[in-house]
Amino acid sequence: MPPEDIHAPVRAPASDAPPRNEHSHGRRLGSWQEHHGWSAASSLRRLASRPLGSLLTIAVMGLALALPLAFYLLLGNVQKLGEALGQSQAISVFMQPGQNAQQAQMLARQLGDRAEVAAVTVKTPQQGMDELAKMQGFSGALQTLDDNPLPYVLQLQPKAETSAAAIEQLVADVRDMHSVELVQDSGSWRQRLDALLGVGNRVVLILASLLALAALLVVGNTVRVDIASRSEEISVLLLVGASSAFVRRPYLYAGIWYGLFSGILAALLAVLIEFALAGPVAQLSRAYDGKLQVGGLPLWLLLAVPLAAAALGWLGARLVSAWQLRRLG
Template sequence: MSTQPEFPMESPLLSDQSRGIRTKARPVASWREHHGWSAAASLRRLMSRPVGTLLTVAVMAIALALPLTFYLLLGNVQKMGEALGQNQTVSVFLQPGQSGSSADLMAKKLRDRADVASVKVKTPDQGMDELAKMQGFSGALHTLDANPLPFVLEVLPRTDVNADGVDRLVADMRGLQGVDQVQDSGTWRQRLEALLGVGERAVLILAGLLAVAVLLVVGNTVRVDIASRSEEIGVLMLVGASRAFVRRPYLYAGIWYGLFAGVLAAGFAVLVELALAEPVAKLGQAYAGKLQIDVLPPWLLASVPVAAAFLGWLGARLVSAWQLRKAA
């Protein structure tokens, strides 16, 4: 056992208790003074063993950075799906013989719907021009006596409409008079949304499991510290120190562990963003700037150290209370 106590015996409050001096006249001041001493003493203790502290903090930081990284990747997969066609245009083919005025009237009705972002009318001549540009079609088109293509309405659903909403829109358009066929890639869209739903649930489960891992790491570290200084703790309690008094420095140690790990985890997440910046920029250029990749919001990065400090406190609180009950 080390000859140097983890938290020195010359605590201001302990000195008063060991001399039988009651601090009833200044309970709040004494409580605040001991909190300050506990925070400083626990920090000095962590700094006195930099290698062990760094290893513990690094393990916790990696555990915290993993759900942040998966959250970043999942959000960008969702953005990529939107850019590459999650809300693809639904093509409405009118029956042959429908006039341009009928197509314009139907387009106006569809634009008035709350679930429709835009409607574009494609004439038979425009469709013929597109076919003419395709390799192998230009010669065959010259043999046609008339243009057989119908008017086509390209309907773009709103971005906030989910797959079920798009399905209802497609069903309504199929029931319109004068509509011959509605072409929609709804199956692909539903699969993508289902995959994203599974990913979101997996990130939540992973975050919960890794939060428990952080609790266990801090709890085990505090348990070892308390067990190695059981005799010193026994002396403290013999001279009148309460359990809250004894465990307070260990609670601050848990807070420091969590705070440092949270800051390091946020740094890891930022490094992942920087590592992805260049390939993502090239990918966006390949899609003519349509692909915009998100980064983690600042509020989320700022909340990680706070949440990690709470987890560190909670782990230290649970283990120290259990250990002190055993020592009593």
């Protein structure tokens, strides 16, 4: 048998025989460990012996695994963008005309005592007039007014953990107050954004599942071709007493190597995408006065991807090798 063969020396099958005493049990355990190490190294050398085919397989799997990471990154930043654009936008309460500053402060204290409200800001009619004067086209029209027709406006900032139902109830209660003329709330916009993000999360989950299945099939097909090309050698090993676990062990390690390297490639591609978006995102953040804080993928996820891909590669190799060995046996 060639020295670079994927299977261990002929004496290794004896490691799967039942032990007769403690000494034989120790030898069996040592041989089992030796064969695991030999299988891992031999399968890695076999991948290196055909670099083009191995690189293509790893590249296909890496791209498949990088896609859901990219969509997850995009979805998380869309959520942050929604927050910057006003996902938690304050509720504007317009008081009835003729209400004075004392009544506005009294209503502000009353609303500030509610559990759903984090802060209340009172905007005077003069402040509203100054804001209109800064807008193009309003300055000339405002000069013709004899008095200020704008009412007091209260800006309610709901607490971050407040549910959508609680905010809706808050808006309904404020509208029923006799001193309130109008309430403007972005709750419907927040609900649409939350629903859109929920759909996006489900799409990312489905996409990740489909692409993980595709990566599993790629590994399985690669292992199937490898086993088919060595069917005669495997048949000889089975005839001389090698167990199925002994024969398929190198192929399982091959699946692990494929998955591990493709997972590392997927994580690197995700990091490259983050770097590619860093410049435009920084410019967008400056346009919103630094309110837009875009984040990257968490470190735990980047570290978990290679491990999950290795497990996926092992599973694909395990399923295909078991099916192929049953045919050969």
